Amino acid sequence: MEPASHVASIIAHSGGAIGVAWLMIAFPLIGAAALLLGGRASDKYGHLLGVLMAVASFVVAALAFFQVLGFQPGERRRGVPLYDFIPGIAKVGLLVDPLSISFCLLITFVGSLIHIYSIGYMSHDPARRRFFAYLNLFVAAMLLLVLADNYVGLFVGWEGVGLASYLLIGFWQHKPSAATAAKKAFIVNRVGDFGLLIGIFTIFATFHSLAFADVFSAAGGASSGTLTAIGLLLLVGACGKSAQLPLQSWLLDAMEGPTPVSALIHAATMVTAGVYLIVRSGPIFQGAEAAQLVVTIVGVATLLAGAIIGTAKDDIKKALAGSTMSQIGYMVLAAGIGPAGYAFAIAHLITHGFFKADLFLGAGSVMHGMNDEVNMRKYGGLRKVMPITFVTFLIGYLAIIGFPLLSGYFTKDGIIEVAMEHNAILGWLAVLGAGITGFYMSRLVFMTFFGARRWEPTAHPHESPAVMTWPLIILSIGALGLGAFLIIGNRFMTFLAPAVGAPEELPSFNPFTATGLVTLALVAIGVAFAWFRYGAAEVPAVAPRGSFLTTFARRDLYGDALNEALFMRPGQWLTRLAVFFDNRGIDGLVNGLAAFIGGSSGRMRRIQTGFVRSYALSIFVGAALLAGAWLVVGNL
């Protein structure tokens, strides 16, 4: 079987925007460097420089996109060789193909908007320049991740976005919670990276190359056991980066970062890198059915877990984070299905990028007006005072719950349909997830914008400035129509086909399938239930104790408790034990030996009594021993 046979081969050497695709990475990288090294002098224009670099990157991406569109479908995979990175292991180059360019557009476009939004959001922060430096760094790393034509380059970007994420989560590092969250994010991601790294080693040991082109063309020749191993290892990496079970625990804590960060990194782009990895490595997964099955299971489990967590959170950002987990779960599910799911996975990824960024930025706008209050129980009735925020948020909300004709309706339901076709159990669970999504998102909206005003006395909510609202408006437009644009007529699927392949039979969009209707019904029930509990009823200022199920969800399904019991506490014990062993055991042995020699010296010198007769005795005995030994040896 040649799973990738229909994937067009790479054409190297392109001119134009593709030829200088590296500029996409270079612009924000230069921005980051300039802002970090610039010192206080650049405080004044730092944020503008940051925005400029992001926009410049977007311009290159857009030009490259149109250039790609200009080629025949079979010639749309363009390689841009750069240089020999690690001689003997990897040459670094860029791969501009429909998949990567889609990501580039998402990253640079949403990224630019969020940059702009941050000008307003971070205007009071003394370290705004540094914030933009980190954002630029993130954009550069993320672009490297998606543009690299080999696994090493991908890994460099992969860890680069991890670094940016670490820096940005911990941006307000003087808060211990932020510092801890940043560290946690990095370490949990490292666990994932560990898997990815081993996966890369296995790839290299198997194929002696890490270039996508080499690996994918030779993947058919590898045993399915090897491919399964590689697939599962890559999945571990994807789980870490995309906050999938069981490496999901960091994402909720990551909300300690400034909201634009949550929007860009922990909703729209970085956390979807896992999906990219799985889709990109399609030829490997397609040779490893077991790995694909595990991918889909992980996806479904996470989509449910994220949704359940989302139902119980009072912190608006954490509720959205749960939702992000859940939505990525859908994407992973789709990515695990194979070529039939890839287009939906990526399409949902893109639309999610828009509506979730929209939601997060909206939440940021709310927080901005509410003195950085995140507890939704202290919101309520905000639709009047923040009309633009409300409307854009509402669009994002409708998009995510799959309200007909909005983006999520096309992409998420597309995933559910494909999943249903692939495996009914997975499909029904995905449907259930959609219902829960309807509930928790409605709960969020009702608690925030409807009902009674439960504000703190000091809160004076107001609409955000234009620099923040315009990005919201633009994103909400995407949330509104992007889904329809991508899905109707299989536009996106055909576009992606040269990069990831496509199912033999293209699906036709049908709004009235049984699955679709059931989904809609479940979503409606969820919305209604939420209205019943949070829209129509009084929202208590302090969260009621709730059933054990509520507690279960509030405590992130005991993920942290589990980690603590399984890893942290034994780890702490192990550390203490190791330190003790090192000091007393190994070093104790070394010092003990020294002490033993010193001690025996102290004892032996007592033999030197100072009495000449005892010295004479030692000579006498020595003479006897010497002569005796001589006799013995001589007569042997």
Added chain:
Amino acid sequence: MTTHYLVLSALLFAIGGVGVLVRRNAIVVFMCVELMLNACNLAFVTFARQNGNLDGQVIAFFVMIVAAAEVVIGLAIIVTIFRTRRSASVDDASLLKH
């Protein structure tokens, strides 16, 4: 029967050696060393007899002279320390130790 002389010589040597070990008075200890030297002399002479050459007997003379020189030095040292310490016991001179 030269063996007897050799046994005697060995006995004398042993007595001298043990004397050095058990006596405290420096003079006596020193005399015991002289006894050991003389035991050597006896052995030399005996072996000279046994081997049938005169070397041993000549050696004995040398040894006597050396022993005499040793006495001079020895007594000088012992007397000095006796004058200082008012004691000729070798056990008293035990400041240098460990």
Added chain:
Amino acid sequence: MPWLSTLMGVSVLGALGVTLVRNDKLAKQFTLVVSLIVLALTVGMAVQFSPNGDKFQFVETYDWIPSFGVHYGVAVDGIALVLILLSVILVPIVVLASWHDAEAGKRSVRTYFSLILVLEAMMIGVFAATDVFLFYVFFEAMLIPMYFMIGSYGGAQRSYAAVKFLLYSLFGGLLMLVAVIALYSIAGKGTFMFSDLVGTVQDVTTQKWLFLGFFVAFAIKAPLWPFHTWLPDAAAQAPAGAAVLLVGVLDKVGTYGMLRFCLELFPDAAKFFTPLVIALSVVGIVYGAIVAIGQTDMKRLIAYTSVSHFGFIALGVFAMTTDAGAGATLYMVNHGFSTGALFLIAGFLIHRRGSQFIADYGGVQKVAPVLAGTFLVAGLSSLSLPGLSTFVSEFMVLTGTYQRYMVPAIIAATGVILAAIYILWMYQRTMNGPTAESVKGLRDLNAREKFVVAPLIALLLIFGFYPKPLLDVIHPAVKDTLSSVGVSDPAPAVPVAKEGQ
């Protein structure tokens, strides 16, 4: 031109010159100039090195002690060249970083800088020696300046640390001396020239014994688990600059020795002991990292991270694949820069606050952002973040090892997780969180200190993205070494059909 002798000569003359300068400040400047001259000369030499030329270049060989068959033989191959470069780059940086270090204890400032230059000459000599005896001479003699640097200018426990360092290393060295002597006797060539001794010991049992003699010395020097306990003491007590030279260069002699001597002189024994060495390395990687997590003293922590990193290097050396070997060599260089930066910046911090204990800090980022930022970069290089040169080497070591020893490579790779824990946790405790009362008055890095840190970080970044110049030099030397050991790289399970090749 006798490049290598010139390098050593300039250092030694500089060292003598420093002692003659009366004024302390002038002495420092003089030292800096000398070290920069050596650096310039070395770069001049390195430029002329042709990677694909003879194995050893800039060869100088003179009789030194004909009675013993000892030559003054120096030359460099790619491996030695990059390590010499590492040394001569670190020296001026250390000189600049130690500007005020020697003044604290009312000790002679000139002596300190003189010792640095003496050490520099010996560091060049030890890597350049092509005569086993000469190598041994430098190997042992370089302990002495370092001993004085730790003992005279170090922290409160300096005597204990210095003595422990010296005796531990000396003990290993003396065992090696026995092996060196035996090698000479068994080879029966009447010479100590490395090239003449390669392949002379055929008997495997003999090889094993001699291998052990060399290996234990190198394992102590490196230090490999479980011979590592002197390092935390020495590094924690040494002044930061000395710690950099100790961990950055001196310890590399151990791993360099394994690669150059253990492998090439005793190939069969090396193969026999490979499982053992790999086991020790892997244990060291994980163990060093775990113990590092539990440290309360910053410099000790960094020292334990080095124990972990040296595990990687030894792993790379004994995996005996080109990638792993080249990676290990590159690792030696990168680790020098990375740990150098960590020690120096930690040293700056400690110098300001007067305490090595992590618990005495907190929230430094707020008052000294540049210090914190550079410390973070150094820390990230220690956890092998891609984009910094340490990643390249760690990746190469692990990739290379994985091809032959899958399970050890996987266990070793857990080091990347543990590294994140020890570095970031230390960073969080010192730099993040609310600013501790005691650090509120700390100044940020001054210009001198920035000049110290900047080149290191620049090198980490440059070689992080473009390691090719170093690897081009290292690769032929490693290939040559491995071919003389008689191993070849494992073939891929699924060969990729390369077009146009």
Added chain:
Amino acid sequence: MNGTIQAPTIEYALLAPMLVVFGAAIVGVLVEAFAPRYLRSAIHLPLTLLSLAGAFALTVWQALKGVPTKPAAMGAVAVDGPALFIWGTILVLAFVSVMLINDEGHFVAAAAAVPGSAEEEQALYSGAAHTEIYPLVLFAVGGMLLFPASNDLLVAFVALEVMSLPLYLLCGLARRRRLLSQEAAVKYFLLGAFSSAFFLYGTALLYGYAGSIDLARINAALGTVGGQDTLLYLGAGMLGVGLLFKIGAAPFQAWKPDVYQGSPTPITALMASGTLVAAFGALLRVFWVGLGGLDWDWSPVLWGVAILTMVVGAVLAITQTDIKRMLAYSSIAHGGFLLVGVVATGTAAQNTSALSGILFYLVAYGVTTVGAFAVVTMVRDAGGEAWHLSRWAGLGKRSPLLAAVFAFFLLAFAGIPLTSGFFGKYAVFQAAVSGGATPLVIVGVVASAVAAFFYVRIIVLMFFSDPAADGPSVVLPSRGTAAVVGFAALATVVLGVYPEPVLHLAHSAAQSLFVR
């Protein structure tokens, strides 16, 4: 017996170095007898130094002229390559030691006076001095020259006594701490006499076994005489006691620390260098020439002795608190290292390499030792030389140069490369490894590592510790002492960096091995 006595042929030219030294000693005695007191010092010093220098010149001349291939003086004295080398070494060491001895204030004014008595006051007041020390030293040096060259056991015995008797006296002549000095003299004397009785009895037994005391004839008899092995082994054993006592090998080392500590430091320097060299020369000659055919029997025993000596010396030195005692234990340990070379016998080439190694080691160690003791004489406080190690704390700050030189000597003792001690150790260990004594060498290096500890500890004290408030002062050295320290330091450096000339010399001296 035809009634006529043939006059012995005596090669005076060959013996000239010894004769010069002995002659000068006798002249010295005459000076004591006839020269007025105020002139004596003025005569003694040039006489002593000139005679030593002259003897050295004669030795060199002899060596240049060619090394004789058979024993001189009717087989009594063997002036061969090793002997000439040892002579040269001893003469140089004696020369520098005399320069130390010449320094003021080491020796008692009137040895017979009771310490603290009016008599002593008087003697001090009148500036009395025991100028006899010069002829005594010359006699001792003469003995040292004869001892390693003696080719029969009687000459060896006489030489042993000629060497030892003056030293017994010299030990008791310290100006300060006279009780200790006298005690050292008594101990040294009694134990020395005791051990030489063993030596003599051993000689007697070997004479009984072989019918001769000539070393070559004893050796020849080893294979031919049967049935008297007990005599042989007992004799060899007891002879060994006498020799091993002199080099301070365990278990005969007990005297060394006490005597080294109590003696006047310049005398300690002479004993630690010259006596050790002479004793090793004699030990080698007796074992290799006299008992060479027996080496399979004695080398295992010497293995044991060497191991014990190295371990005892190294381990006991660790806890010493007195600098001179510490150096004494160090000397014991070094004796052990040298013994490693002694057992490394085998083929002629092997013996040459072992012998040349030992010779080089002796030179290196002897020079460094003299230098170290010279430094000890310079570090003084109110009670004289500051022996207790705690008094040395912070010396590196007080007088950095002296401390640095001393540290350098200590590193040489420890055998760090680029010092003479390293090559000495290497030469001996190399010979031992190629002689198949690798286990012994391993014990040796382990002992070296242990030994390094206490050398390093003194460096720690001097450099890394803060000085005591009332710490000792370093006296401005006299020209002689300064010259000695400078010479020793220079030699230690030169031998450490470029040992080839001396190695070559040692090698060519050892080439002919010992004549038989």
